[in-house]
Amino acid sequence: MSKFFSILRMVKIEHSIFALPFAYSGLFLAAGGLPGWWPLVVLTAAMIAVRSFAMAANRYLDLDIDRENPRTQDRPLVTGELTKGFTLAFIGGCALVFVGTTALMNPLCLKLAIPALLWSGFYSLTKRFTWLCHYVLGSVLGLAPIAGWISLKPEFAWTWLLLALAVTLWVAGFDILYACQDVEFDRSKGLKSMPACLGMERALRLARDGHMAAAGLFLLAGMTANLRWSYFVVALLIGGILWFEHRLIKPDDLSRVNLAFFTLNGFVAILLFAGVLLGL
Numbered sequence: 001m002s003k004f005f006s007i008l009r010m011v012k013i014e015h016s017i018f019a020l021p022f023a024y025s026g027l028f029l030a031a032g033g034l035p036g037w038w039p040l041v042v043l044t045a046a047m048i049a050v051r052s053f054a055m056a057a058n059r060y061l062d063l064d065i066d067r068e069n070p071r072t073q074d075r076p077l078v079t080g081e082l083t084k085g086f087t088l089a090f091i092g093g094c095a096l097v098f099v100g101t102t103a104l105m106n107p108l109c110l111k112l113a114i115p116a117l118l119w120s121g122f123y124s125l126t127k128r129f130t131w132l133c134h135y136v137l138g139s140v141l142g143l144a145p146i147a148g149w150i151s152l153k154p155e156f157a158w159t160w161l162l163l164a165l166a167v168t169l170w171v172a173g174f175d176i177l178y179a180c181q182d183v184e185f186d187r188s189k190g191l192k193s194m195p196a197c198l199g200m201e202r203a204l205r206l207a208r209d210g211h212m213a214a215a216g217l218f219l220l221a222g223m224t225a226n227l228r229w230s231y232f233v234v235a236l237l238i239g240g241i242l243w244f245e246h247r248l249i250k251p252d253d254l255s256r257v258n259l260a261f262f263t264l265n266g267f268v269a270i271l272l273f274a275g276v277l278l279g280l
Helices: 002-010 013-018 020-031 037-061 061-066 082-105 108-125 135-148 157-189 194-198 198-225 228-247 256-278
Strands: none
Touching: 002 037, 002 194, 013 020, 013 037, 013 256, 020 037, 020 135, 037 061, 037 108, 061 082, 061 157, 082 108, 108 135, 135 157, 157 194, 157 198, 157 228, 157 256, 194 198, 194 228, 194 256, 198 228, 198 256, 228 256
């Protein structure tokens, strides 16, 4: 049981709240309502597998960095609660489960499974050479509404494209906020986070602009899906939450970064899915 809880800590299972609601939104929008239990169960299994793969790969690839960062020295792989060998086996197991679940969807999803795994693992390397790493992470979670949609309907749709762009900018924005905690450490190790490379003030401004653009894209996505007015009320509320989030954090005051990062952004993901259900 202790190893099980260590695994949950390693993959930060509570952060699933950022991705699952958007995958469900894509699925329900593709179905135009209830998609049925089987597509929902298969999509949930696939999302948990790929997210666990990405988080474990991140912890494995960043082990040397995490050992030196005071903020991350309690992570299970750093403390020795989980070994590198076990983590590699866990990564491989998650990859197999993900590929297996995509095979239960349709041929397109199966073909895209390996590229999706490679892209989700690639993020961990990007902070070593570009401050665009936050947008790479955003694009990984931006795949969630696309995955939800094409798991049921393997076709192009403006709705999933707009949602994917919105999620990309939203995730990049709050990841920039999170990176502000490590600005001095990142600079000392040559890591290319946006706050470390561009300065806190400019990074926070770009995060805010991205969040406002994401709010607009959420509205446009609802228009392409012909959702009811209730969705747009929720989307406007999301825009208000994102605006308020940036009132909480200043370059010289990061005391409320956890409120902005986890609590408020968790509400954003849940609210959007609720808005989709109401809009349908």
